[in-house]
Amino acid sequence: MPQPEGAELDAVRARREELKKRYLKPVGERPATPVGGIHHAALIAKDVEATVAFYQETLGFPLVELVENRDYKGSSHFFFDIGNGNLLGFFDFPGHDHPDFTETIGAVQHIALSQTAEAFAAMRATLDEAGIEYIGPDRGIDNSLYIRDPNGIGIEFYREDLGRFEGEPLLS
Numbered sequence: 001m002p003q004p005e006g007a008e009l010d011a012v013r014a015r016r017e018e019l020k021k022r023y024l025k026p027v028g029e030r031p032a033t034p035v036g037g038i039h040h041a042a043l044i045a046k047d048v049e050a051t052v053a054f055y056q057e058t059l060g061f062p063l064v065e066l067v068e069n070r071d072y073k074g075s076s077h078f079f080f081d082i083g084n085g086n087l088l089g090f091f092d093f094p095g096h097d098h099p100d101f102t103e104t105i106g107a108v109q110h111i112a113l114s115q116t117a118e119a120f121a122a123m124r125a126t127l128d129e130a131g132i133e134y135i136g137p138d139r140g141i142d143n144s145l146y147i148r149d150p151n152g153i154g155i156e157f158y159r160e161d162l163g164r165f166e167g168e169p170l171l172s
Helices: 006-023 048-058 117-130
Strands: 040-044 063-068 076-081 087-091 111-115 145-150 153-159
Touching: 048 076, 048 087, 063 111, 076 145, 111 117, 117 153
Parallel strands: 040 087, 111 153
Antiparallel strands: 063 076, 076 087, 145 153
């Protein structure tokens, strides 16, 4: 994906600063959110078994439910526990031809999952042992491991506490 340069980059950066000044309130001045968090992110799987094997057997996320999708007969709806009361949900749609993943407007670029330093090191070892390619430490990024699941979905293992970004608290 081409990145902006020169005057175009300066304009993008200036626009971001304008938006920050207009919308980003200091932590103590932000209103409480009206929701309790993400119940589940719903994604599409090409292959139920390959997805279950990857998330549960390779990454260690327990499968907690596998039912028929209430909105589409024959489709499976299944969930993995990703910690802290959050779920990662998937649907499959048998009979539909799904194109390969593409990074585009409206698509999920990646899902970032918080990990302690110990869990991060263990995940890196798991990925290395399984031969799963990643972008991360030793590749210019210190606190992240980026992978793609069997469906092309980007997953980031982020060595950072929930509610923080680059060491700074985002929440009150």
